[in-house]
Amino acid sequence: MHKRKKSSSKKQSKTLVYIAWILTFIAVALSSVVAGYYFGYDDAKKETVKKEQIKEEKRSSVLKKLEDSGAKKEDLDVNNRLKEVLKKESKTIAEDKEAKEEKEVKAKDENQTKIEKEKAREKEAVKEYEDASHEVEGAVLPAPPKREIVKISTKAKLAIIIDDVSVKSHVSAVENLKLPITMSFLPPSELRPNSHVLASKEKFYMVHLPMEAKNFKREEPFTLRVEDSQEKISQRIIEIKKLFPRVKYINNHAGSKFTSDEGAVGRLIHVLNEQNISFIDSRTIGESKVPSVMKSYKKQYVGRDVFLDHQIDKDYIKSQIKKAIEVAKLHGSAIAIGHPHANTILAIDESKHLFKDVELVLVDKLY
Structure with a gap:
């Protein structure tokens, strides 16, 4: 078990x-x-x-x-x-x-063309008045205005007016003389569109106003004519004043017919008095009515005593310069009128030594 x-x-x-x-x-x-x-x-x-x-x-x-x-x-x-x-x-x-x-x-071409045109125009303007025949009526020079012989203790005064100034070459020629010479400018026109501009650069100048002549046919534009009304003459002087605002003296360009008409001269002097402008008679005709009209206005008559270059010969012009100096010595003062021609400018330049006997002055210092 x-x-x-x-x-x-x-x-x-x-x-x-x-x-x-x-x-x-x-x-x-x-x-x-x-x-x-x-x-x-x-x-x-x-x-x-x-x-x-x-x-x-x-x-x-x-x-x-x-x-x-x-x-x-x-x-x-x-x-x-x-x-x-x-x-x-x-x-x-x-x-x-x-x-x-x-x-x-x-622009260069246009400028060159402009310069060439100006030169051509200036050449034509210079050529237009190659002599002074347009300034006097007839072959004989009108006699100078009658004046008293006076005795003065100081040097006699001589005023030289160069008419027809209108282009730069004219101005340069006169200025190169280095003398007190009065330039009288033509109003602007097609051939001389800048004459008023040239004048504006000068301290003193005159206006060379175109007026109707008896026989001279190459009239400037807006030439004053005998039949012009007071209104038309007044308008022209107002235009001149606008173009040349400092103008104090006017003398006639040609004008043998106009200045020999007392009515026309009277209408002109009336307007000039209103504008405070003095008139110097270029005395293109012996029968000028300017002296009598000035007397009626109780104003002093001032006129040309000697034409320098009625003949465009240098020796003749020199002789006329001597004559102007003698007139100045005899009456205390004198006005000589010339033009911007080569021989006139040369004759004045070569006569400088003669001016020691007088006092060369601009026309506003003459009286």
């Missing part, structure tokens, strides 16, 4: 050992499975992450390439556009330069 119990216990003990081994094996197996699962999952996760990283890197690389490609394309576009702009600017600059050069050439 005891032996059976011992054998049975031993048998049960072996069974328990087997069960324990089986359980241990199962536990190890389960542990391996669990461990394998966890380790495999971690590796798989790492592998997945790694693949995602690689994929992301590839995607980033592609994007970067695309961006680089786009940037390069954009840079290329910008460069191309910049080249186009620079090309257009260069073309514009070249065109502007060409246009500017063309404009300068055109």
Whole structure:
């Protein structure tokens, strides 16, 4: 009985050992499975992450390439556009330069043409009055106004008026003499459009006003005529005043018919008095009515004593200069009238030594 119990216990003990081994094996197996699962999952996760990283890197690389490609394309576009702009600017600059050069050439040509026209016009203006025949009526010079012989203690005064001044060469010729000589400017016309501008640059000047002559046919524009009304003469003098705002003295250009008509002279002197302008009679005709009209207005008559260049000969002009000096000495003063001809200017220049015997003055210093 005891032996059976011992054998049975031993048998049960072996069974328990087997069960324990089986359980241990199962536990190890389960542990391996669990461990394998966890380790495999971690590796798989790492592998997945790694693949995602690689994929992301590839995607980033592609994007970067695309961006680089786009940037390069954009840079290329910008460069191309910049080249186009620079090309257009260069073309514009070249065109502007060409246009500017063309404009300068055109302006130069126009200026040259203008200068040539002015020279031609000036030459024509100078040629128009190559002698003084238009200033006197007939071959014989009108006698100077009657004057008293006076004795003076100081030097006699002589005023030389140069008529027909109208272009720059006239002004230059007179100014180069370096003498106090009065320039009497013709009003502007087609041939001498700037005579009033030239006068404006002088400290003192006169106006040589065109008036109707008996035989002289080459009249200036707006020549005063005998039949002109008071209103028309007044309007003309107002125009002259606008052109020559500082004018204080006027003498007649031609005018043999006008100055020999008392009514016409009276209408003129009336207007000149209103404008505070003095009239100097060029005395182009012996029958001038200016003296009697001036007397009626109780004003002093002032007229030309000597014509210097009725004959355009240098020696003759010199003799007339001497005559003017003698008249000045005899009467205390004298007015000589000449023109801007080469021989007249030369004769005056060569007679400078003679002027020591008189005081050469502008007409506003004469009386």
